[in-house]
Amino acid sequence: MQIPVTNVQLNHTVVYATDRQLSAEFIAAVLGLKVSAPFGPFLPVDLGNDVTLDYYEQPEGEPLQPQHYAFLVPDEQFDAMIARLEAIGVTHFADPNHTDAGRINHLFGGRGAYFADPDGHNMEIMTRPYARR
Template sequence: MTATFNHIIIPANDAEVSAAYYRNLLEIVDAPSWGPFANLIMSNGVLLQLAKAPRTFDSLHFAFLVDDEHFDRVLASLIESRTDYWGDPQRSHNEINHEDGGRALYLLDPGGHLVELLTRPYV
């Protein structure tokens, strides 16, 4: 069997708030939850498990590939809500980037993790 990505636990200050954020941002749905997890399922079957961290945690970086229409919806929502986003992971350019033949932007989730949305994979 070839290895495939199955799930990730994303530490959160508030699992429900973070789950709502990712549900809206990625346009994904709830999955059955158990224990400390607020679970979401992506269309490719990958499970995102949001859980309140037992202690402080370092910021992580998550990148999600979306189609152009999804990217347009997110960008319009960010502009409308005046939410900060950047074109680079260092958060120095307040614009989307057009590298690699697509578009990408970076924003912070409620737990302080850097979320990247891109329309073309790097490889």
């Protein structure tokens, strides 16, 4: 019999990058956050809910596998994030396949957009969490 665990939380996740400084500064700029001091080989970006993205440089010569990272953001900050993407010349998309350029989606009564980071990670900002069954 399994004992239910009800207080499990994500603490950090490693984001592989070809240039950890560039990638950490990119996502921090888009989300309106700050890059923290290095922690060993990691360059953390604190998301404000006791979770960090720990940027780590991919060993040279090893291929980097793009991942997907989704951020639940306050509705009142969404437009500013889109404006920051546009200001730095990064195209945002309404869909995860990046086919509907320059548009946002309205899933689950909120707003959302997808964009690529410098290493091709598929980043998503959304103002409403996905509905779960």
